[in-house]
Amino acid sequence: MPELPEVEALADFLRDRAVGHAIARIDVLAISALKTYDPPITALAGLTVTGVARHGKFLDLDVDGLHLVVHLARAGWLRRRDEIPAKPVRPGGKNPLAVRVHLDDGSGFDLTEAGTKKGLAVYVVRDPAEVPGVASLGPDPLDEAFTADALRAIVTAKRTQIKGLLRDQKNIAGIGNAYSDEVLHVAKMSPFKIASSLTDDEVTALHTAIVETLRDAVARSRGLEAQDLKGEKKTGLRVHGRTGQKCPACGDTVREVSFADSSLQYCATCQTGGKPLADRRLSRLLK
Missing domain, CATH: 1.10.8.50 (Helicase, Ruva Protein; domain 3)
Incomplete structure (x- = not known):
């Protein structure tokens, strides 16, 4: 399970490779991973990634004021691709791909989840605090206030x-x-x-x-x-x-x-x- 150090590293990774790029399209292959419906995930298309933050084990992409928040759970992971095929992937079967994010330069990243016990969670919210798991977090141990x-x-x-x-x-x-x-x-x-x-x-x-x-x-x-x-x-x-x-x-x-x-x-x-x-x-x- 990714914990604070790995999620922080993934946030750094996305700051370097996603910030400043617009989201061209998002493909949702595992509807069970999507935990919100308002705003719809399609609302992110055409908007630009302006920042990436971490809240505990949650990744938070600020997309022109909307937030794509991801919890990788036990077996989830993020995989960047220099070039993503334009052709949509068919859902179903044993494909671990849950969500695919296309960026405007042809690159992007996949959210995958191995195994049969699914816990990957993806939220689209106006404020990260709308995600229950984020709202209930205790202090961050890397914050100066954690004395x-x-x-x-x-x-x-x-x-x-x-x-x-x-x-x-x-x-x-x-x-x-x-x-x-x-x-x-x-x-x-x-x-x-x-x-x-x-x-x-x-x-x-x-x-x-x-x-x-x-x-x-x-x-x-x-x-x-x-x-x-x-x-x-x-x-x-x-x-x-x-x-x-x-x-x-x-x-x-x-x-x-x-x-x-x-x-x-x-x-x-x-x-x-x-x-x-x-x-x-x-x-x-x-x-």
Whole structure:
């Protein structure tokens, strides 16, 4: 799933290649991806892309005052094409193409989604705040207003596991499953630690880990072509997706806890005092 660093890189990518160009046509192949009808998506034709922004994991293209807002969900992606065929693509079948945007110079980009579980969401609105997911976002962790004190106010009020708190977009915008694992590894904190139990020093360490981890990932992704971002994310991860490999900090084996539709990775030596967390598939959760 694209998270803050990848979406920020995609926004940079579109600023360089789409801003200043008019939208010639938009083809919608997966009607389920389109979440709004007023204004119609056809209203964007002939208008010029004047800016690109990011709200958490949402991409926002300002098109002469209308906003094309995209959430890539779990398996969505954006693919730029130097030249897009003028002939419309037929919908249906196993084609992952959901929406195709034609620009006035013959280039454009495709919004694709792999798999059978569809979550890609495309909105056309007059104000990004009209998108429910954008309106409910918590603070952006790369904003200067996101201080250690701001984080302290968030965790103090939440008697929930810190892993879940970090992933909840209403608490902090842009962090998902992968970067929450990375942040907690850097902060040397158990994913099951209760947020409201954090000491002032732990909050400070967590804040530093959030900001530095995300800024580092954004810096690594900056300037890359869209098709290279997924590979960069994988190579830059320390523990997420690395079950069974050596922890880069201490050399212990990276472990995993699996859930119904996701999993987390962590290092017991670095994060839980050497105590393995129980995999919910096999036994009860350790307290």
